[in-house]
Amino acid sequence: MSKCEICGANADKHHIIFRSEGGLNFPLNFKFLCDKHHRGKYGPHNDKLTDMKYKLELQDTLYLLLNKQYYTIAEISELLDINCRQLKKSLAPYKKYKEGYKKEDIILTLMGGVIYTEYDLDYLFQRSLGL
Numbered sequence: 001m002s003k004c005e006i007c008g009a010n011a012d013k014h015h016i017i018f019r020s021e022g023g024l025n026f027p028l029n030f031k032f033l034c035d036k037h038h039r040g041k042y043g044p045h046n047d048k049l050t051d052m053k054y055k056l057e058l059q060d061t062l063y064l065l066l067n068k069q070y071y072t073i074a075e076i077s078e079l080l081d082i083n084c085r086q087l088k089k090s091l092a093p094y095k096k097y098k099e100g101y102k103k104e105d106i107i108l109t110l111m112g113g114v115i116y117t118e119y120d121l122d123y124l125f126q127r128s129l130g131l
């Protein structure tokens, strides 16, 4: 059984980009969280701020990891351990260049079609303070 990344209790697999948001199955999109840190008051399903924080962390990691301008499906599949068929289907709406798919399009796909900014996090933070 997996352990919670925050407290070490028994954990479930959380999809940082929810499956309902178009999140794919790949290890970077998983976070192992116990019941409290997953479904509790401050878990990502109930606290938009936590949810946004995890999403921004994933996005930052993807930008760091993908340091070329273009990638083929096979390269992305190997780098991120994503099923090729799943990836191909998700990237279908995007233009395929002779070098492969654009890094920005790949990240957008993996983020469920939304690019997040620190500004989004600030906005949520201020709202949580009632500002």
Ligand SMILES: [Zn+2]
Pocket: 004, 005, 006, 007, 008, 009, 033, 034, 035, 036, 037
């Ligand atoms: Zn926990």
Ligand SMILES: [Zn+2]
Pocket: 013, 014, 015, 038, 045
């Ligand atoms: Zn979850």
